[in-house]
Amino acid sequence: MSGTPDLKTPGSPPESPAATDHSSLTHGLKQRHLSMIALGGVIGAGLFVGSGAGIAAAGPSIVLAYALSGLLVMLVMRMLGELSAAHPASGSFSVHAERAIGPWAGFTAGWIFWTLLCVAIAVEALGAAAIMADWLPGTPDWLWVAVFMAVFCGTNLISVRHFGEYEFWFAALKVTAIVLFLLLGALAVLGLLPGTDSPGLTHLTGEGGFFPGGAEGLVAGLLASLFAYGGLETVTIAAAESEDPVRGVAKAVRTAMWRIAVFYIGSMLVIVTLIPWNDESVLSGPYAAVLDHLGIPYAGEVMNVVVLVALLSAMNANIYGASRMAYSLVRRGEAPAFLGTVRGGVPRRAVLASSGFGFFAVLLSFWWPDTVFTWLLNMVGAAVLVVWGFIAVSQLRTRRRLEREAPEKLVVRMWLFPGLTWLSLAGVAAVLLLMLREDATRTQLAFTAGLTLVLSVIGLLRQRAAARGR
Numbered sequence: 030m031s032g033t034p035d036l037k038t039p040g041s042p043p044e045s046p047a048a049t050d051h052s053s054l055t056h057g058l059k060q061r062h063l064s065m066i067a068l069g070g071v072i073g074a075g076l077f078v079g080s081g082a083g084i085a086a087a088g089p090s091i092v093l094a095y096a097l098s099g100l101l102v103m104l105v106m107r108m109l110g111e112l113s114a115a116h117p118a119s120g121s122f123s124v125h126a127e128r129a130i131g132p133w134a135g136f137t138a139g140w141i142f143w144t145l146l147c148v149a150i151a152v153e154a155l156g157a158a159a160i161m162a163d164w165l166p167g168t169p170d171w172l173w174v175a176v177f178m179a180v181f182c183g184t185n186l187i188s189v190r191h192f193g194e195y196e197f198w199f200a201a202l203k204v205t206a207i208v209l210f211l212l213l214g215a216l217a218v219l220g221l222l223p224g225t226d227s228p229g230l231t232h233l234t235g236e237g238g239f240f241p242g243g244a245e246g247l248v249a250g251l252l253a254s255l256f257a258y259g260g261l262e263t264v265t266i267a268a269a270e271s272e273d274p275v276r277g278v279a280k281a282v283r284t285a286m287w288r289i290a291v292f293y294i295g296s297m298l299v300i301v302t303l304i305p306w307n308d309e310s311v312l313s314g315p316y317a318a319v320l321d322h323l324g325i326p327y328a329g330e331v332m333n334v335v336v337l338v339a340l341l342s343a344m345n346a347n348i349y350g351a352s353r354m355a356y357s358l359v360r361r362g363e364a365p366a367f368l369g370t371v372r373g374g375v376p377r378r379a380v381l382a383s384s385g386f387g388f389f390a391v392l393l394s395f396w397w398p399d400t401v402f403t404w405l406l407n408m409v410g411a412a413v414l415v416v417w418g419f420i421a422v423s424q425l426r427t428r429r430r431l432e433r434e435a436p437e438k439l440v441v442r443m444w445l446f447p448g449l450t451w452l453s454l455a456g457v458a459a460v461l462l463l464m465l466r467e468d469a470t471r472t473q474l475a476f477t478a479g480l481t482l483v484l485s486v487i488g489l490l491r492q493r494a495a496a497r498g499r
Contacts, residue, residue: 053371053374054119054189054269054270054353054356054371054374054375054376055188055189055190055270055373055374055375056270056271056272056274057188057189057190057193057270057374058189058190058193058267058268058270058271058272058277059193059271059272060271060272060273060276060277060280060281061197062193062194062196062197062267062271063264063267063268063271063277063278063280063281064280064281064284064285065196065197065200065201065204066193066196066197066200066263066264066267066281066346067261067264067281067282067284067285068200068204068284068285068288068289072200072203072204072207072289072292072339073257073260073339073340073342073343075256075257075259076257076292076293076296076339077314077316077332077335077336077339078313078314078336079253079257080253080254080257080296080297080300080315081311081312081313081314081315082253082312083095083249083250083253083254083257084250084297084300084301084306084311084312084315085306085307085311085312086242086246086249086250086253087240087242087246087247087249087250087251087253088236088237088238088239088240088241088242088246088301088306088307089232089233089234089238089239089240089241089301089306090239090240090241090242090246090247090250091250091254091297091301091306092294092297092298092301093247094247094250094251094253094254095250095254095293095294095297096290096294097251098251098254098255098258099254099258099289099290099293099294101255101417101453101456101457101460102255102258102261102289103286103290104443104444104449104450104452104453104456105417105420105421105453106261106282106285106286107282107286107441107443107444107449108420108421108423108424108443108450108453109121109122109125109262109265109282109420109424110265110278110279110282110283110441111424111428111439111441111442111443112125112265112420112423112424112427113125113265113268113278113282114275114278114279114282114438114439114440114441115427115431115435115438115439115440116128116438117268117269117274117275117278118269118357119266119269119270119353119354119356119357120135120139120266120353120354120357120358120360120361121262121265121266121269121354121357122138122142122262122265122416122419122420122423123135123136123138123139123142123354123357123358124357124361125419125420125423125424125427126138126419126420126422126423127361128423128427129422129423129424129426129427130419130422130423130426131492132361132363132488132491132492132495133485133488133489133491133492134419134422134423134488135361135363135488136358136363136484136487136488136491136492137415137419137481137484137485137488138415138416138419139354139357139358139363139364140358140363140364140484141409141412141415141416141480141481141484142262142350142354142412142416143351143354143355143358143383144408144409144412144480145409145412145413145416146347146348146350146351146354146383147347147351147383147386147387147390148387148390148405148406148408148409149343149347149409150344150347150348150351150383150384150386150387150390151387151388151390151391151393151394152406153340153341153343153344153347154174154177154178154340154344154387154388154391155170155174155391155394156336156340157173157174157177157337157340157341157344158170158171158172158173158174158177160333160336160337160340161173161337163333164333171391171395174388174391175388177341177344178384178387178388178391181195181341181344181345181348181384182348182380182381182384184345185345185348185349185352185375185380185384186375186377186380186381187373187375188373188374188375189270189349189374189375192345192349193267195342195345196342196345196346196349199338199339199341199342199345200342202335202338203335203338203339203342204292206335207292207296210296210299210316210319210320211291211292211295211296211299213320213323213325214296214299214300214302214303214319215299217299217303217323218299218302218303222323224324225323225324228302228303230302232301232302232303232304232305232306233301233302235305236305236306236307237307241306241307248463248466249467251460251463252460252463252464252467252470254293255460256413257293258289258293259413260343260346261285261289262350262416263346263347263349263350264278264281264282264285265278265282266349266350266353266354267349267350267353268281269353270353275440276440278441279440279441282441283441296316299319300315300316300318300319303319303322303323304318304319304322314329314332316332316335317329317331317332320332347387348380348383348384348387351379351383351386351387352376352379352380352382352383353376353379355368355376355379355382355383356368356369356371356376356379359376359379362495363488363491368382390402390405393405404476406473407472407473407475407476407477408476408477408479408480409477409480410470410472410473410474410476410477411461411464411470411473411474411477411478412477412480412481414457414460414461414477415477415481417453417457418454418457421450421453421454421457422454424443424450425447425450425451425454428443428446428447428450461474
């Protein structure tokens, strides 16, 4: 069984290839599950609703912003695909960082990603609860949070196949919604949709031109778009529990990247072509605004259903991803051992702990929304960039080793290595520098840097203690 060695203590040497970090997990995910997880993983509320802020800041140049950020994400996913196809592991990039850089790096990448996913669970639960409370006035938000937490924690506790089936149908609905939106939008842009006239280039060149906010607007749109892509990493975690981990992750990464680029960039192009970028309705929901413009009945309600599905899908995926990352950390001696208990192929205590932390974060949003909860949000605000940095460095250091020792494992290869790997690192560094320009993102960067530093110090101390104990 392929995978990562079971490291009993931080920094300990790998054992036999049979001792994998997912050896107690099942292989219940099929290729169709992985493909939909890859496609649906980044189609979330950040795209359907959050993209409005990016459009308001950048105007039509949001298309360029999504293209630039999408290019960086595609490069990161290509690197991660190469690493994960060579060494499928439930800890994904955390395992790769430990192999390539050292146990402290695996510890840091794993725990910061676990924290990010758990906080995301809370945010998504709150968003879904707000929609339900709006539909059913008088029902408290906390009740819906509890219901959603119970449902998806329970789903993840049963089996990985249940998680895969839920995510398959959630992702299928989201993908269908995007495809229909693009088809309707394309027909409207061409003037082929009954009752609509082609707007031509009016909205792309009018109202301040293609760059109404100048460079500042483009940067704001770039930052907004970049974090909307988060979620693709989950497919490389899930691949370790698929029927054929190597083929599964290779195919999922290859097919997902260009399709996601079409979904994101195509959607933005349709939106800013059909309606003015500075229309007030864009900020609250650009997709609903376009559907209203096209005369689609009940557009707002339809998009609320899609957003609800996107939020629930993300909750489901994040509980899964957080539990597997925690399990992988346990197997490598980087987390409390009691979390590693597996029943029926599921790390149930890790699922409960991840869901529990997410629910605790929800409670923090009720108790201290402007202090503790805000600090928590800021701590993970730039966490995905830290993860991407570890992925790039890991791929840079692992590729040469694979070429020498096991070239047959290079099922997926990073394009134009090492040039594009260095370009990816430069891109991550550039985004971090851009975040220093705005007060909000500067605060996020400072909090994330603090969390990363604390985790790195703890990881290094553990690594040195393990080295002295040998």
